[in-house]
Amino acid sequence: MSADILIRDDVLPAVRSVGTYTYDQIDRVFLRERIEQFKDQVARRISGELTEDEFKPLRLMNGLYLQLHAYMLRVAVPYGTLTARQVRALARIAREFDRGYGHFTTRQNIQFNWIRLEDTPAALEVLAEADMHAIQTSGNCIRNVTSDEFAGASADELLDPRVHAEILRQWSTLHPEFTFLPRKFKIAISGSPQDRVAARFHDIGLIARPDVNGRPLFEVFVGGGLGRTPIVGTKLRDDLPEEDLVAYLEAILRVYNEFGRRDNIYKARIKILVQALGADEFRQRVDTEFVAMDRARYRLEPALVQAIRNRFGVPAFEPEGNASALLMEMRQKDRAFDAWVRTNTHAHRAPGYISVVVSLKPAGGIPGDATSDQLDMLANLAERFSFSELRVTHLQNVVLGHVRQDRLYEVWQALSEAGMGTANIGFITDIVACPGLDYCALANARAIPIAQKLSSRFADLELQREIGSLRINISGCINACGHHHAAHIGILGVDKRGEEAFQLTLGGSGEEDASIGQILGPAMSEDDAVDAVARLVDFYLVRRNDEERFLDAYRRLGTAAFKDVVYAPA
Template structure:
């Protein structure tokens, strides 16, 4: 059923004011001049590099890549159409959604970038702080503002953090890049403990919402689970406390060695207790009145998101139940790709960007336009990009779900695999990235095809499989129940397998290496043997990560390497 957006404001997406718009115009004019100077030869590539990185422009193996910021993953239908236009006009007809809820265009021409940035600004988008040693895009729960278990809307606080951190004079040139994630629910859907700062909201003792604050998490060549600094940070002190953490990092973080520069290394070097002492001392010395978040400011920002007008018919749930009973394929999709909504008669939908044999996170311009149309028709003109490289329609009437699903089927967007083995997270790998050791995308496609049977995926159950093309871990392989890491083995592409990682469990863990690296085809076969071992060894009702933790890695290692 069509949904009508709020008449005054965009729904679900923060609406820019005059200051935001003027700032973007000024920034684009500056970058247009910098691009012209680079193309004329007045600037060398080395001189131009920090300037382009500040505007989200990377130089990869074959072309420039532009990373567009999608704050906390929320994008409007008009913004999605702009992204589709950029993909069609300036790229090769598609974009790639990332694990920071952004989008990348991999085939951009340098001379086109100012024009692209102008198009983005027209729909209140930009590419600022998607690169560089600064605070990157703040990520949030993809079901923000809709989830039934939510205690606060994390988008509001992610927007506050965006405004605080953008071009912050103290934190523009940090020792290394810095990543923050915020969950508005006690259930972690943002991998909070694998971030430089992770925030989880929960009810406080007096009934008011407070934050758990984790610091020093991260992946890469030194994977670390973040430590809890604070269990009950009041909302009004959020900015002050985070600024205290950043000041300590800025003061003590290493700048002499890029591999030792992340905050996780500093926390380890000082020790969690000593680091906390420094943060508390900095926090105590701050003028709290200056940093306090007044309720009026929070409410003003909340109001700029707009509010859906929910108008479900009384029999929406009954209609959905009837349609599920009549169509088993639809019922299976609802089971895997929907999430309970706090509003009766509504539901949240995960649109899978990973059809069998597809490239994780890649979406064509046609699909982007379709998603924009569906957002207008079914979800108040609003979409969310997830950190697992899918798209969410947050507010769909239950009696409209079947019609939505039928349209998604037409455009290869209705795969019922959210949370299953083919819902793979993968970085672009050696097909694009000059840092990679191996190609992530072909092996992800082979695994997807190998396990494409819906019946087999349902039998396997919940399983997170992540692939990175190098130790920088852009595919978050350490956090996967099964992780795959591309390595160089005597000049050949090869892959290590890790088992036992988890980011969304009560027990967060880092995957451990199973054994020596294998070729691409050997790795696909090894994954199949791991799955066979799990299915033969699990207890009733046990998911893969539970079986893995109960049995340990030895049994799976024997299954993979016994015949080698």
């Protein structure tokens, strides 16, 4: 696949909104044809002409899973960016075809857990009308490429990764050579020195930065992952030039596709291949493939990259004026507002603007869930305050990327009235959790109830501020969809003699100091696990140095000290 067919800028219509890539007519015709094809396949399944085994690979190609109680439709949100129009389409699907809500995932996608099979084609048509789809959200292919939720807005950003995320989306979608990989494959890309995408826990993780001439370079990590065998990725390259990005990733995928194991589902990931070959041999095989390629066909010329960059548009930022002063004035007048600003905003590159993180983690709530009414409200806020654009985070929250500082108080009031003004981003109740045994047939235990109990246990915002930065992630099984290995406190649901039980891990991190959480000890009941987390937090508050984070205190004091808090006899 040559670079010149990656970017079809000559047939694209004018940009309708800022921050999202506009589909062209080729994309739209393809989606319509895919829906008609799937409509026929659904009819044949309902009539009995297709068995479930025959239908399974067909539905997975369209993002449709059969879960514990019903079908689930997973919708792709490329690099986590949505227009207000697209969010309204999601709200419509939740309202008309589901039970009134959707669930945002750690892959920046959204899932609908109660879709009826016969309604699926109609739901896909609603998506297509908004230039959305569910393709490659399942199956052994390259999944949704994820990116930094503050891309193109953050003050600390070195390079906007959305442009290259879009290039990778186009390159990977229905790639004929990589449609049937040994296992699913996940790519993440960030343009900030702070890793906000867990790059080191992906099959391929990319950290972008400019060279001395301002041209992009990429740090390339490969073979990271969680699940049954958690591994921090290996750095393959430190200075991959932009022009070779697609060619080099193609070389990595070819090596994996050729040598990755297909005889054992548990050993079929690229992380296992990298470990089996060793980093040096894997790098050598990739380099050999890379050198042998006709790289001219894959080269990303500056003009091609600029064509994609232009399709994102540039927000019409207003002059700063007295926006910052007005924000400070409102913060001084309202302590609750000030506390929310401290936790739920992120510094913007444009003077007078700020990014807002909307928490989907109210006290006692289900992490990542948003009702149809809340989705509509978020779309309204995006139109009024953020150039009609929203972002989804891999931590199951959403972001209004470009808000005027002097309008921030209006945003907060609207969110608070809708029950979405919780000031807890980065705190102990900003919990990440998979759907668990409430929905998933693979799970051993429910993740949602223990998340709700922990959220309620630590609901007091003053206590959360005293605890400071502390990440809890929960998975209902060893597949680790809740990324528990990458949390300061991870919770894994296990089957203990037919009963749900929970195992604690400590010391994980998904950021630039990536580490894998270590198992603390034997699994325990749900209520005992909640009590154990409370004892760990109390111990940390007593033993920490000054403003030391929980993670840093754990690393300093060691596992044994924390283990005694949970398991030592009273």
